[in-house]
Amino acid sequence: MTYIIVDTANTFFRARHIVKDNNPDTKVGLAMHIILNSVKKAWTDFDGAHVVFCLEGRSWRKDHYKKYKANRAVARAALTEREQEADQIFWESYDTFCDFIKDKTNCTVLQHKQLEADDLIAGWIQQHPQDEHVIISSDSDFAQLIAPNVKQYNSISNTLTTTEGYFTDKGAAIVGK
16 A cells, blocks of 8 residues: 655645745645645555645654744744735635545544654654555655655655655656755
8 A cells, every 4th residue: 555645734835935926815725736736646656545644733842952943933023914914824724724634535634732744754654664655745854764665755846755866756866966
């Protein structure tokens, strides 16, 4: 069985930053398109059998390292009023998307109040060692999980990471990465 595992917040928010239009509704719409298209592409290209969406919780790391992701609060505080409004629209849209996948699909949705999506993804793979896994994320931290049965598809750059290296969506090796 091949699981398509989605680092949901990463994929949704990275998509937001590649959209050039400043209209919040356009950014949200295109982010929705990108995340759903990413799942469809991975499903088709890797013969997916089931989709697993992993959602964020409050990281346990913050209890042990106070500076963990502290720069994000600083960046949010520096946003203009217009940027804060757009950010709020985006977060609300993300929450609506998460409610949709939980309530209206047959996908597995994982979330734990003290775990990040990265932790849930690693745990899922550990619990399903005989299966194939394709992680949809642009987070380079997943390099440590790459194995013969684990690949990473970066839908933002349209690249694939495997034990054999880095590849374009056309299968060409990416040299120097």
